[in-house]
Amino acid sequence: MPGEGKWLKAQDWIARKMKDSDDDIIAGSSRSARKKGGPELDYQFFLENASRTMIRFKKPEHLIRMIVRMIDEQVRVMHTAMLLHQKDRNAFTIIDSKGLEGIKIPVGFVRLSFSSPLIRLFQERHNFRISETGVVSYKELLEVRRSDEKIRKDENLADLMDQTARQMKFLKASICIPIYYKKNLMGIFLLGRKLSTAEFSRQEIGFFTTLANDAAMALSNAQLIQDLQEKVIEVHKLYEREHNTFIHTAISLAAAIDARDPYTHGHTERVTQYVLAIAEELEDVPEAKAYKNFRETLHIAALLHDVGKIGVPDSILNKRTGLTREEYEKVKEHSVTGAAILYPIKELGDIAREIRAHHERFDGGGYPDGLKGEDIPLVARMIAVADTFDAITSDRPYRQKKMTEVAVQIISDNSGTQFDPIVVSAFLLAYKKGKLCNMA
Amino acid sequence: MLRLLVVDDEVDICDFVKNFFKERDFEVFVAYNGNEAVSIVASRKPDIILLDLKMPGMDGMETLKDIRRLDGNVKTIVITAIADEEKVREAKYYGAVEYVTKPLLLEQLERTVLTIAEQLKT
Numbered sequence: 001m002p003g004e005g006k007w008l009k010a011q012d013w014i015a016r017k018m019k020d021s022d023d024d025i026i027a028g029s030s031r032s033a034r035k036k037g038g039p040e041l042d043y044q045f046f047l048e049n050a051s052r053t054m055i056r057f058k059k060p061e062h063l064i065r066m067i068v069r070m071i072d073e074q075v076r077v078m079h080t081a082m083l084l085h086q087k088d089r090n091a092f093t094i095i096d097s098k099g100l101e102g103i104k105i106p107v108g109f110v111r112l113s114f115s116s117p118l119i120r121l122f123q124e125r126h127n128f129r130i131s132e133t134g135v136v137s138y139k140e141l142l143e144v145r146r147s148d149e150k151i152r153k154d155e156n157l158a159d160l161m162d163q164t165a166r167q168m169k170f171l172k173a174s175i176c177i178p179i180y181y182k183k184n185l186m187g188i189f190l191l192g193r194k195l196s197t198a199e200f201s202r203q204e205i206g207f208f209t210t211l212a213n214d215a216a217m218a219l220s221n222a223q224l225i226q227d228l229q230e231k232v233i234e235v236h237k238l239y240e241r242e243h244n245t246f247i248h249t250a251i252s253l254a255a256a257i258d259a260r261d262p263y264t265h266g267h268t269e270r271v272t273q274y275v276l277a278i279a280e281e282l283e284d285v286p287e288a289k290a291y292k293n294f295r296e297t298l299h300i301a302a303l304l305h306d307v308g309k310i311g312v313p314d315s316i317l318n319k320r321t322g323l324t325r326e327e328y329e330k331v332k333e334h335s336v337t338g339a340a341i342l343y344p345i346k347e348l349g350d351i352a353r354e355i356r357a358h359h360e361r362f363d364g365g366g367y368p369d370g371l372k373g374e375d376i377p378l379v380a381r382m383i384a385v386a387d388t389f390d391a392i393t394s395d396r397p398y399r400q401k402k403m404t405e406v407a408v409q410i411i412s413d414n415s416g417t418q419f420d421p422i423v424v425s426a427f428l429l430a431y432k433k434g435k436l437c438n439m440a
Numbered sequence: 441m442l443r444l445l446v447v448d449d450e451v452d453i454c455d456f457v458k459n460f461f462k463e464r465d466f467e468v469f470v471a472y473n474g475n476e477a478v479s480i481v482a483s484r485k486p487d488i489i490l491l492d493l494k495m496p497g498m499d500g501m502e503t504l505k506d507i508r509r510l511d512g513n514v515k516t517i518v519i520t521a522i523a524d525e526e527k528v529r530e531a532k533y534y535g536a537v538e539y540v541t542k543p544l545l546l547e548q549l550e551r552t553v554l555t556i557a558e559q560l561k562t
Contacts, residue, residue: 089543091543093543094543101455102455102456102458102459103456103459104452104455104456105456106450106452106453106456107452108521108542108543109452109453109456109542109543109544110543110544110545110546111543111544111545112545113545116545116547167546167547170460170546170547170550171546
């Protein structure tokens with residue numbers, strides 16, 4: 001059978017090229033193909049194999065380049081070029097070409113707009129009126145234009161076909177193979193005359209159509225992946241924006257709480273800074289790693305740890321003298337109130353737990369639940385240290401501001417009783433590094 | 441027969457454009473850089489020049505200035521991938537008659553060149 005040897009060669013060639021570009025996908029396929037019976041079967045097998053593997057190309061340009069090279073080397077044409085729709089240019093441009101000097105269309109040199117006849121012919125699917133396969137040859141275009149009565153009467157179409165013929169002549173295209181995906185024109189393969197000047201056979205045209213379908217699959221896959229990646233980035237940005245809004249809301253809320261109490265002005269902000277400084281020394285602790293997002297949790301929890309003070313009357317908050325037992329009980333409610341305020345917010349479920357526990361003591365003598373040791377969540381243990389440190393170092397209505405060194409000493413003395421020793425050592429490390437001084 | 445000079449550092453482009461205009465009855469010369477272009481303008485006196493702007497060595501704009509000094513009548517069409525208003529103004533200031541951006545529409549290039557050719561003939 002004529003042409004048999006050529007297709008076998010093509011098979012080898014394509015298998016080799018694929019092996020070069022994507023080592024794991026097609027090893028051995030051409031050999032097994034050749035073992036299988038007659039040439040027809042081989043050809044079928046080859047096409048099936050090719051289309052199955054081609055869609056796995058990660059970059060469609062690699063596939064396009066391979067197809068262009070394959071046609072150029074195996075079919076022996078004057079030139080071949082691939083026109084591809086470029087979204088950003090809103091036009092079709094040559095992304096790869098091969099062929100004889102002076103005839104080959106240079107990559108990136110020409111473009112075809114959507115109003116150009118060749119694109120319109122394929123976009124509006126008039127090509128299927130010219131040939132069953134949708135592949136349009138220059139010769140057939142002229143013949144149909146001349147002999148088809150209906151087309152001759154359809155002035156617009158006849159005119160479009162004349163212009164298309166002219167454009168094909170411009171591009172020295174003997175046949176054009178459209179690439180469609182879901183009826184959208186993605187590109188066109190342009191092929192020049194065969195070097196042998198023979199016509200293209202049905203088998204060859206069938207083969208080109210298969211290649212075009214594969215290209216369409218590969219291109220649309222790549223497009224889908226790109227769209228998906230863009231979506232992911234978009235969602236991520238949306239999340240970031242929403243999250244920023246959320247953090248700012250938390251900051252505003254914290255500021256509102258601070259503002260009610262002139263004596264603790266800036267307290268929340270400082271506690272947040274201290275907690276973040278302690279966290280830097282603690283990040284490798286397994287307990288910290290167990291958090292889904294440690295930094296975020298502690299940041300928000302620190303900002304909102306006193307949100308429950310909304311429920312404490314001004315008369316108590318602003319009192320200059322010591323508190324009565326009753327008043328003190330009222331103040332103590334703020335950790336429970338804070339957790340209750342934040343609990344309904346789904347995103348803050350975990351944080352409510354931290355806020356409820358920020359007045360617990362390591363030895364179990366704290367409130368509201370009398371939790372002990374590591375039953376107290378880590379962030380709450382950190383806030384406890386930072387909160388106390390700020391309370392000692394800033395002016396409170398009921399006592400005078402103390403020196404930083406004295407405050408550090410008090411924290412250190414209460415390690416293991418009021419405070420978690422690990423958190424205290426992290427606190428001391430941060431202090432030694434000078435991370436706690438400026439704000440106090 | 442009108443004479444056309446193609447100036448581009450890309451050999452493929454020179455070949456393609458040369459072939460394209462040969463078929464449209466032009467005598468076509470090719471230069472791969474600015475210096476070659478200037479010496480062809482001096483020796484061959486082309487009527488129309490298709491000039492790329494971005495070239496290694498002497499760039500298109502410098503070439504354009506030199507060409508104008510040699511021959512004030514030659515019609516130069518700048519062809520470039522640089523779509524920049526400032527560059528267009530500059531090229532026109534130095535005597536370019538048209539400015540075409542790559543990737544270009546072949547029909548448009550043909551029309552532009554043939555229109556100038558018609559004007560030169562009359």
